[in-house]
Amino acid sequence: MKNYLKYISMVFFAGLTFNACETTELDLRVSPNDLAADQADPNLLLNSIQLAYASNMDAISDLGAELTRIDYMFGRDYFNNYPGDTFNGIWSRTYSSGFNDPGDGTVQVGMFTNVSTLETINDESETDYSFHVGVSKTLQAHMLMLLVDYLGEVTFSEAGNPEEFPAPNLDDGASVYAAALALLDEAEGLLSGSPLTLGADDLFYGGDTSKWLKLVNTIRLKAYVTTGDTANFNAVIADGNYISSADDDFEFQYGTSELQPDTRHPDYATDYTPSGANIYQSNWLMELMLDNDDPRIRYYFYRQTDATPGADADPNEETLACSLAVPPQHYIDGGFTYCSVPNGYWGRSHGNNEGTPPDNFFRTAVGVYPAGGRFDDSSFGVVGLGVGGGGAGIEPIILSSYVDFWRADMAGNDADRATLMRSALEKSIAKVQSFGSLDVNADLSVGADAAAVTAYIDGIIADFNAATGDDKENIFAEQYFTTLFGGATEAYNYYRKTGYPTTVLPNWEPNPGAFPRTFLYPQNEVVTNPSLTQKETMTQQVFWDTNPASPTFPPAN
Template sequence: MKKIINCFLLIFSILTMSGCDRFLDVNTDPNNPSQPVLELLLPATQVSLGVNIGGGTLNRVATVVMQHATIGGFSRFDYTGSTFQTNWNNLYAQALNDIEIIIKNGTETKSFGYVGMAKIEKAYIYSIMVDLWGDVPYTEAVQGEPNLTPKFDKGEDVYKDLFRLIDEGIADLNRNPYISPGTADLFYRGDRALWVRAANTLKLKLLNQIRLVPSERERVIRDINALIAANQLITTGTQDWVFRFGTTETPQNRHPNHISEYRATKDFYMDQGFMESLLNADDLRLRYYIYRQNANAGVNFTTTGNGYGGRFTGDPTGIPADNAQRSTFGIYPYGGLYDNNPIRNLPTTLQFLTNTGTNTPAAHRIVGTSDGSGAGIFPIATSYMTNFILAETALTLGTSGEARTYLQNGITQHLQAINTFLTSPGNLGPQIPQATSTAFVNRILTQYDAATTPAARLNIVMNQKYIAMYGNGIESYNDYRRTGIPTLMTPIAPVNPFPLRFLYSLRELTTNPNAPAQNNFVTPVFWDL
């Protein structure tokens, strides 16, 4: 038991996150464990999933590739076999290893609630790995001493088996008698009905992902229509599948992007193109997404701007002493600060980004560790994601429902998600009024109605999803490779071509004789056609 708890605590050391008692209400005495092993393993898998996928290099790079933010080397596609090594190794050694233990031991003890949750987590993790790397160890993975050199399965074959795995997970969750993990389940507190919705929404996501594969088209349409008819998808914010970070600095369990930015030195620049696009589009989410440390910062350390000081993607120039000047992450979804300061030279034609009710005088500040809560989130599968996916499939496959209605629901529910986020401890910012939300959504619907072709309407849907997915760059990265939307800026000085997949762990390639050659940047994964 002590060994298991130590493995669980190791997860938090990945990003200086050692405060498991803040995430979990579980046994605090490793020498006298008071709870079953499964009650320790399940939350450990969930923390590993959230930290390694949502808080690690995988999401950071995807965020930069998709120009939600920028970091010099990442924005120039300058990656090596070491770039993603930690997350690759940790997913196999921690999350997936513990998941297999839960499935095995839970089946033996008939704790099928745990088994079902573990299978759904497993399906999600492997789907992300295939999306990012293509072929990965699957059928021979995490077997321990019997097989330390697993073969790499084709991504297409892995995906096919994930649908089976999801169905098995749902069946296990529906078995009776049901033993709830309670608070050991960080996602849903043991609510199996919500887990079933999460599983079905994951299935919807994967079906949409493979819609371009010719041999899958008819099955995709049939299965998506069946999911719509069954009405067991995530459709409200209270059902969202989200990983939540904590608020404490010592021990550290805040969102990693808050940790890296709310201090004297910083890792990121805000992407200048993204900030300007939100400003020019009169998008009210700008004040929630970005915090300006001063009123005059502009691109590349200039001082005659409107405070939105960042860099364009792929900028190779050196970094000046601008940590106290550049813009940084705002309150949503990273737990930073809401920007209620006036914006200089704001066009009077804007309806939603105005200076009405802003601080007088302005109260910009240089952010530090005490600013904001750090209680950010990583959205895994949400009601707004469900609606954006259904809008996409309605337009591209003719699946059930009206794309316009799905678009309306997607934007509305994302604005509601921001409001819900602002009710969590420490995340202080103004709620978006219902009337403002309705007017904002109606303006976008007017643009949608003016679009005359399915392609033009899809462009509106996917651009809105792109804006809503701020905080989950992986989802936007998948969407972009599948649809080519949004239109991204060409990096100023790229080192490599746009990456159609990530590079394998160097350690895996050098220690596993069954590993393939290193990935290149230009070969797409199987569903990217």
């Protein structure tokens, strides 16, 4: 996603420049970084908000996935893995009101500033820009909730007003959640009248306000499941106007262009290169799916080889050094896979901090879902530019399968949980399998057919119904986390709320430090804002996290 931020900035800046040259007379006495509301193009502002939001979602999802073993995490010490600059880009894309120089010198204006400008334009113009403002407030509300989830406290009441609050204070998480829900109320009011898009590019729903209204309610569901508000959660469900089918899935669509700008899925761009793959996949997730014979495994992962050193091939110190190592005692005691998953699923375990060997044409790459890569048809070819789906994947943000897991989480009995989990798995597998068509050269016949999918789901539900206690909760959480592959923002929340699954791999390091309950504040903001003092640890809990303090929770850490 690092490159994607650059391209977002380039696209927005280019669009702003083009619009200025073609349709307006520039007053050279006015800084182009301080345009008045009547000089700004609402459509470009909306584009910028949507792209900043999409960029943030990719970055936050990656962090959630790493900590919950859905993705691989490099480094043995949690505190050192996630320093103060971890949230710098996310924070600036949310709040920045001027120049922000991430390395390429382009203009980057944050969501808050642009939402405020859109509101001003809508208030002062005879043209109704309710669609622009309603969409923007929806995205703003969701981003505020996620910043609370990951940081604990964020700026809201004093944000976006540098003249009155040059050093804005942080608000407590509960009040920001309440403010975000109020923003959703405003968004609903603006979108309920089916306002015209006025030529705006809706990068998510193509201008369909009915889908945006479903999203508004679904973000409410996200807030209620996170905070355990059963009554309000059930009220939204009873109303029925939320994301419940794949047709309404909330996702960001990538393209296949390699240059000017690179519109491909960021993971595809990183893995499908002339020099091979560059991402390590999670041993925990690959082994879980392999052991379960999960129908999604060939879509999630693309193997470049059919055997893994130390598992079903001879150990190889050059390409997989840990295949010759003796596992540490905490891995031996727990019966965990330290290094090698068989059948060519060549990844890394949680916290592995070994150097980078010449394994780029051996390690498992991202597959056709959601990154638009290759479908794994056991051909064991190599990755490269343009192969598979060319990167035309998606950033899954809130899918109907996720919502069914939320409903199962909030259900009052195990029978309802099982029914909703079945529905979630059916939706997830159907969506994942639909991505096979992106890889036109793949032999999709090696994938699971309808009978195999049914047998898989029946088996999971039977195991869930037969299990008790931790075993039951682990089955549920494992399937939820598997479904969240590619869009794992909520996995981090679930893990801190419940402590499940307890089956996740431990860190390579026996004493990796306390599991992060929240991240450090963005260092750029701490340095420039005298109202902020950086945290000394990452053990501060979010207002909705009422579990025991670290390091005893989550138990698997």
